[in-house]
Amino acid sequence: AQKVTQAQTEISVVEKEDVTLDCVYETRDTTYYLFWYKQPPSGELVFLIRRNSFDEQNEISGRYSWNFQKSTSSFNFTITASQVVDSAVYFCALSEPTGANSKLTFGKGITLSVRP
Amino acid sequence: DTAVSQTPKYLVTQMGNDKSIKCEQNLGHDTMYWYKQDSKKFLKIMFSYNNKELIINETVPNRFSPKSPDKAHLNLHINSLELGDSAVYFCASSRLRWETQYFGPGTRLLVL
Numbered sequence: 001a002q003k004v005t006q007a008q009t010e011i012s013v014v015e016k017e018d019v020t021l022d023c024v025y026e027t028r029d030t031t032y033y034l035f036w037y038k039q040p041p042s043g044e045l046v047f048l049i050r051r052n053s054f055d056e057q058n059e060i061s062g063r064y065s066w067n068f069q070k071s072t073s074s075f076n077f078t079i080t081a082s083q084v085v086d087s088a089v090y091f092c093a094l095s096e097p098t099g100a101n102s103k104l105t106f107g108k109g110i111t112l113s114v115r116p
Numbered sequence: 117d118t119a120v121s122q123t124p125k126y127l128v129t130q131m132g133n134d135k136s137i138k139c140e141q142n143l144g145h146d147t148m149y150w151y152k153q154d155s156k157k158f159l160k161i162m163f164s165y166n167n168k169e170l171i172i173n174e175t176v177p178n179r180f181s182p183k184s185p186d187k188a189h190l191n192l193h194i195n196s197l198e199l200g201d202s203a204v205y206f207c208a209s210s211r212l213r214w215e216t217q218y219f220g221p222g223t224r225l226l227v228l
Contacts, residue, residue: 033214039157045206045219089157097214103172104149104217106159 002027004094006107013082014115021077021110023092034075035093082114119143122207122220129197130228137192137223139207147213148190153204165190197227
């Protein structure tokens with residue numbers, strides 16, 4: 001069965017610090033997709049990134065970067081030079097395309113607080 | 117221009133009442149979902165529909181009944197509301213079941 005573990009529950013940093021949010025996943029499939037979503041205090045769920053299991057290239061988007069390592073089953077998310085607007089709950093998620101009940105499984109989320 | 121919309125945004129009601137939440141997506145997606153987010157922010161899938169057909173029903177009490185009149189709409193009806201139903205309910209859609217899901221703004225349900 002698929003599982004996503006976000007061991008950190010709450011992280012607090014001061015603005016301009018770099019912060020890494022960890023995500024470890026479990027799956028029996030060789031084909032799968034990994035996601036990160038952001039939920040700011042306003043409550044909506046915002047899609048950030050999707051990676052498929054065959055693409056281990058790291059991705060950078062502005063101050064955001066993602067490190068996908070199949071060897072450790074991890075898909076970590078780093079925010080460089082954090083800002084107060086980065087304060088949110090961040091969810092890592094996993095989906096497997098095979099099987100009739102293919103679904104998105106979320107981790108429990110990490111609450112990030114960025115202090116000015 | 118809203119991709120996935122839900123109404124109402126807030127719902128305050130008494131125990132025992134029946135209520136509905138509506139969801140519409142204009143992304144042309146084939147699959148729609150309902151999720152429940154509890155007070156600890158844990159997100160759990162409740163139902164998934166693909167082209168109006170129910171494909172996932174995750175051990176949800178049968179007081180909850182989804183209805184999909186067409187593939188752009190997925191409504192959630194809840195009978196005999198209980199205190200434990202208080203949560204945020206999110207609708208989402210995706211092109212294929214395993215692809216990126218786009219979420220509505222959520223409906224904050226409070227049962228008194």
